[in-house]
Amino acid sequence: MSANTARTRGSRSPLASFGLHATLLAASVVAVFPVLWILLTSLKPAEHAISTDFVKQPTLGNYEYLLEQSHFLSWFANSVLVAGVTTVLGVFIAATTGYAVSRFKFPGMKPLMWTLLITQMFPMAILIVPLYNLMGDLGLLNQPVGLIITYLTIAVPFCAWMMKGFFDTIPVEIDESGRVDGLNPFGTFWRLILPLAKPGLAVTGFYAFITAWGEVAYASAFMVGEENLTLAGGLQTFVTQYTSNWGAMSAASVLIAIPAAIFFVFAQRHLVAGMTAGATKG
Amino acid sequence: MAAHTSQSVAKAAGDDVEKDVAARGRSRRTDSGNRGGLRRALATHWYAWAMIAPVVLVLGVIIGWPLIRGVYLSLTDANERNVSRTIGARHIEATYEFVGLDNYAAVLGDPVFLQRLVWTVVWTVACVSITFTLGLVLANMLNRNFRGRAAYRMALILPWAVPGFVSVFAWRFLFNRDNGILNKILDGGGIAAVPWLDDPTWAKFSVVAVTVWLGVPFMMVALLGGLQSIPGELYEAAEMDGASPWQRFRHITLPGLRAVSMTVILLSTIWTFNMFPVIFLLTRGGPGDSTEILVTQAFREAFVASPRDFAGSATWGVLILALLMIFALVYRRSLRKQGEVW
Numbered sequence: 001m002s003a004n005t006a007r008t009r010g011s012r013s014p015l016a017s018f019g020l021h022a023t024l025l026a027a028s029v030v031a032v033f034p035v036l037w038i039l040l041t042s043l044k045p046a047e048h049a050i051s052t053d054f055v056k057q058p059t060l061g062n063y064e065y066l067l068e069q070s071h072f073l074s075w076f077a078n079s080v081l082v083a084g085v086t087t088v089l090g091v092f093i094a095a096t097t098g099y100a101v102s103r104f105k106f107p108g109m110k111p112l113m114w115t116l117l118i119t120q121m122f123p124m125a126i127l128i129v130p131l132y133n134l135m136g137d138l139g140l141l142n143q144p145v146g147l148i149i150t151y152l153t154i155a156v157p158f159c160a161w162m163m164k165g166f167f168d169t170i171p172v173e174i175d176e177s178g179r180v181d182g183l184n185p186f187g188t189f190w191r192l193i194l195p196l197a198k199p200g201l202a203v204t205g206f207y208a209f210i211t212a213w214g215e216v217a218y219a220s221a222f223m224v225g226e227e228n229l230t231l232a233g234g235l236q237t238f239v240t241q242y243t244s245n246w247g248a249m250s251a252a253s254v255l256i257a258i259p260a261a262i263f264f265v266f267a268q269r270h271l272v273a274g275m276t277a278g279a280t281k282g
Numbered sequence: 283m284a285a286h287t288s289q290s291v292a293k294a295a296g297d298d299v300e301k302d303v304a305a306r307g308r309s310r311r312t313d314s315g316n317r318g319g320l321r322r323a324l325a326t327h328w329y330a331w332a333m334i335a336p337v338v339l340v341l342g343v344i345i346g347w348p349l350i351r352g353v354y355l356s357l358t359d360a361n362e363r364n365v366s367r368t369i370g371a372r373h374i375e376a377t378y379e380f381v382g383l384d385n386y387a388a389v390l391g392d393p394v395f396l397q398r399l400v401w402t403v404v405w406t407v408a409c410v411s412i413t414f415t416l417g418l419v420l421a422n423m424l425n426r427n428f429r430g431r432a433a434y435r436m437a438l439i440l441p442w443a444v445p446g447f448v449s450v451f452a453w454r455f456l457f458n459r460d461n462g463i464l465n466k467i468l469d470g471g472g473i474a475a476v477p478w479l480d481d482p483t484w485a486k487f488s489v490v491a492v493t494v495w496l497g498v499p500f501m502m503v504a505l506l507g508g509l510q511s512i513p514g515e516l517y518e519a520a521e522m523d524g525a526s527p528w529q530r531f532r533h534i535t536l537p538g539l540r541a542v543s544m545t546v547i548l549l550s551t552i553w554t555f556n557m558f559p560v561i562f563l564l565t566r567g568g569p570g571d572s573t574e575i576l577v578t579q580a581f582r583e584a585f586v587a588s589p590r591d592f593a594g595s596a597t598w599g600v601l602i603l604a605l606l607m608i609f610a611l612v613y614r615r616s617l618r619k620q621g622e623v624w
Binding site for chain 1: 441
């Protein structure tokens with residue numbers, strides 16, 4: 001397939017042009033359809049959730065049910081709290097490290113970079129039991145605080161890693177001019193570099209937020225009891241072995257996805273740059 | 283003391299240095315005084331070290347300690363009945379014991395481990411290779427000038443914008459055996475319902491399909507970025523020399539994408555190997571245990587099975603970590619052999 005696509009670079013015959021559009025159109029349909037179908041389902045009366053009609057009698061009933069009769073709002077609040085605090089703390093703690101690794105050569109730098117990379121590989125399976133027992137001992141199970149501490153294990157390494165990539169894109173001359181003006185390294189970082197890195201901080205923060213927002217394993221294990229769940233846990237309660245409330249599930253999905261998607265559209269260009277920059281320049 | 287060490291340092295380094303030291307004046311030298319490498323290192327590097335301190339501290343406390351504890355747990359017989367716990371106001375002390383490598387012997391001696399490992403590897407290789415291939419094809423298509431490019435790009439990125447667990451539930455809805463839209467469409471075409479999630483083989487196909495669906499946008503955007511950084515003159519020159527499109531793809535595009543490809547393949551391999559949500563939410567490892575990968579197995583031991591087997595789960599966790607570290611080392615070495623500084 002790739003041979004085929006490459007062959008048509010430059011000027012295209014009508015046939016090649018048709019092939020290009022047909023392929024992209026098919027791929028787009030596959031990409032969009034599941035999301036669109038959930039959106040349509042959320043607008044159908046709950047009892048018709050499984051019908052294949054496009055919307056026949058559109059209704060907001062599912063949304064009403066969700067907001068008034070389920071714990072959706074408390075799940076949403078829990079998720080916002082947990083993901084929000086994780087993001088702020090994660091970015092805050094990681095920013096200085098990203099800068100230090102980007103600007104200084106110091107003993108321990110290589111092991112630190114490796115640790116950051118390796119910790120991104122393993123957290124869940126090996127940390128979950130010790131963290132679960134630890135949270136149990138501290139009485140933090142079922143508490144947002146417990147989940148926040150846990151999510152920092154995910155957020156901190158990759159925030160530091162991504163931030164290094166962003167700091168690398170800021171010219172070193174700026175640091176030097178700061179140094180000439182009598183700023184110490186921390187002053188240079190705080191007054192000159194951090195303001196310049198704002199877009200990078202925003203993107204890193206967004207990534208941390210989205211990761212915490214969508215985390216499933218820790219959330220499923222640590223939070224029990226309907227009103228303590230986060231969204232990832234809450235959504236599971238609609239579709240279990242015994243019940244399937246597809247109407248509520250689809251409405252909840254839409255409410256969870258839309259804000260994220262809108263924000264994402266603005267951020268996505270930088271997301272990849274940040275991730276791959278950190279890795280290739282490491 | 284300071285004078286003595288500075289002298290010896292100077293001597294070791296040669297006469298020129300000694301002169302140099304003398305010329306620079308005594309005060310600076312004795313002031314910074316070096317009781318050895320550590321002190322000097324501290325003087326030059328303390329800013330850097332102070333700046334990484336928060337992360338080192340956090341990593342040490344919330345990753346390092348649990349990690350050590352996890353390894354320790356894997357050497358005990360801890361389960362939900364004998365760990366320390368608080369019931370009401372009563373605190374019960376832990377009674378589990380150190381059992382050495384028994385857990386490892388048990389896990390490695392059990393054919394289940396090999397089964398999980400084989401499926402995890404197959405699943406990872408399948409997901410990453412399909413995702414990469416599709417991402418590469420789509421990125422190449424989108425990298426050209428034609429009408430509607432922006433619209434296609436938006437549509438193709440959409441799956442990435444939706445939180446993973448939401449997408450997985452969406453797919454569960456589509457895959458529903460009796461009522462899912464996929465089977466209704468097939469039915470319309472006269473094809474019998476496919477047991478997407480109820481048959482071991484189809485379930486494996488389904489989890490791979492969903493993971494690919496989730497992963498292609500990231501791959502595509504990353505590779506598109508890589509493609510755009512390849513200078514257009516290279517293609518023009520090659521075209522002038524009469525290189526065929528395939529040759530241009532083979533000798534300009536692929537080498538140009540090397541750095542980006544290596545990174546995204548590494549990342550996506552790690553992510554897929556540890557991909558918990560898709561399997562946990564789509565099939566719960568089932569039907570039976572046919573789609574269970576190593577990570578979901580570790581979770582099952584500690585949080586689904588009864589009694590909860592904390593030691594067993596930790597053992598699976600340590601084994602997963604060991605496998606990933608071996609993978610990272612091999613990957614790094616192979617990159618180095620090809621002359622990549624990474």
